[in-house]
Amino acid sequence: QESTENEGLLLGKRVLITAGPTREAIDPVRYLSNHSSGKMGFALAAAAAREGAEVTLVAGPCQLSTPAGVRRIDVISANEMHEAVANALAQQDLFIGCAAVADFRPASIAEQKMKKQDGENEMHIALVKNPDILAWVAQQEGAPYCVGFAAETENVEAYARKKLERKGIQMIIANDVSNSDLGFNSDNNAVVAISADSEQHIATNTKAEIAKQLIALISSKL
Ligand code: CTP
Ligand code: CA
Numbered sequence: 001q002e003s004t005e006n007e008g009l010l011l012g013k014r015v016l017i018t019a020g021p022t023r024e025a026i027d028p029v030r031y032l033s034n035h036s037s038g039k040m041g042f043a044l045a046a047a048a049a050r051e052g053a054e055v056t057l058v059a060g061p062c063q064l065s066t067p068a069g070v071r072r073i074d075v076i077s078a079n080e081m082h083e084a085v086a087n088a089l090a091q092q093d094l095f096i097g098c099a100a101v102a103d104f105r106p107a108s109i110a111e112q113k114m115k116k117q118d119g120e121n122e123m124h125i126a127l128v129k130n131p132d133i134l135a136w137v138a139q140q141e142g143a144p145y146c147v148g149f150a151a152e153t154e155n156v157e158a159y160a161r162k163k164l165e166r167k168g169i170q171m172i173i174a175n176d177v178s179n180s181d182l183g184f185n186s187d188n189n190a191v192v193a194i195s196a197d198s199e200q201h202i203a204t205n206t207k208a209e210i211a212k213q214l215i216a217l218i219s220s221k222l
Contacts (some may be wrong), residue, residue: 009219011052016092016144017045018085018099018133020060022078026125027110036100038062040149040189043211044096045070051215053094058084060099078102078130085133092144093222097134100151105130135167145222147171153178160194170221171195173214193217 019041023031045057046067066072104127138146146169150160160174190204
């Protein structure tokens with residue numbers, strides 16, 4: 001659409017974005033995952049590229065086409081996403097963690113398809129914690145400006161502020177996913193962008209428009 005003017009707000013900047021879900025294998029045919037569509041992260045990548053940034057998008061499994069001018073690296077699991085982010089981190093000015101990274105993965109991946117056992121009506125899968133990619137990036141020497149997302153169903157702003165502090169990041173974008181028309185898998189979103197010294201509400205809109213506004217806000221902080 002030609003209505004989107006490019007103001008060059010991120011000219012000369014390098015931006016690294018994670019998007020989509022991760023998939024954590026249980027056995028050769030099964031995995032744990034979530035309903036993230038990747039739409040918000042892809043919209044941010046598109047918006048950042050339109051503002052002149054050199055964008056790298058590390059994407060979990062999702063059915064979306066790569067935005068124009070964006071370098072895309074596809075990954076499956078949280079560990080793969082972490083490795084791809086680590087390999088791309090040098091010289092980045094901005095990191096946006098938009099992926100819905102699975103918090104846990106199966107402690108081991110069965111080599112063969114798991115079978116039901118006669119007489120067993122319960123089954124338990126041991127899980128271990130995945131690395132927190134966003135917190136890890138924020139801890140690196142010379143870390144870029146770090147932006148996270150917080151999908152919450154209650155106490156949205158309070159929980160988001162805690163995440164901002166706990167992860168040592170510069171901005172958190174909170175969204176209320178208790179409303180199923182917004183956030184996960186939806187085309188629309190409504191968010192609050194929280195940093196140490198500011199709080200900006202962005203009203204319900206398409207993810208493309210929210211992304212454009214967020215990129216304008218973030219670029220004013222760089
Ligand atoms: N995140 C990440 N790596 C993880 C978990 C989360 O990089 N292993 C990032 C997400 O991309 C998001 C932010 O951290 O930008 C917050 O994710 P969220 O799931 O809301 O927070 P958690 O810290 O995982 O806390 P919880 O799920 O318990 O609310
Ligand atoms: Ca989580």
